Amino acid sequence: MKNTLFVVALVAVMSGCGEKPQALQTSGRDAPAYGGTGKAFTTAGWLQGDKASWESQLKARSQYGQNDYTRMN
């Protein structure tokens, strides 16, 4: 009986010294941009959720919006 009480007390005391998990709950990765917003204000000419069309849309946009030489010559 004494031994049992001693073990129970020991477990209760020692559990206080136990380490709790301290891993951060990070959000991890974001939803991919090519998934779109599903709302208005999205540029026409590409399909939301289609990675290839999103990439080609951005590539074209960065050319005709920023490359003067494609417009002047």
Next chain:
Amino acid sequence: MARMKFVCDTERCIECNGCVTACKNEHEVPWGVNRRRVVTLNDGVPGEKSISVACMHCSDAPCMAVCPVNCFYRTDEGVVLHDKNVCIGCGYCAYACPFGAPQFPSQGAFGVRGKMDKCTFCAGGPEVNGSQAEFEKYGRNRLAEGKLPVCAEMCATKALIAGDGDVVADIMRNRVLRRGKGAEVWGWGTAYGSRQAGQPPAAPAAQGAKP
């Protein structure tokens, strides 16, 4: 896969601060926080140069390396973003960043430092794309709308270019070839590695080099 990068052409930047204004307006950035700013070197001296600076979304971002709570993450497009729910506002990233990009709002009592805020390449944050929560914390998610960062898209002289690294490098290369000067792309080597910066190749190894 696109690898998003910024380039600022110092031959074209006229220090109008339009990019700064557009960024603040688009994302409703609070007072005291400037995600983008224009820096002028040798101001007032003939030949002065201006450059628009913000987070460059480095290939090997030092802010990610020093963050003690690991709040940074990188998207598939190479955009360096952070989670404000995790950020503790310690400011280590501000010390580590070579561009001075991390900003801290000081609206609390005794000027306490808030959660870090920086340029997101108009890609929002970890919240749902295009959501109100994302807008309030990180600003608008233009990438998910099929658009490029507003600072570059509205730049009047097209000094600031943003987009896929291959495309922006091609545009810049074409400009330099036509005008015959201004190949110094400031910050490119620091952010994306000197081998990509149009620099001469690394010096040959000592044993293999001829005198």
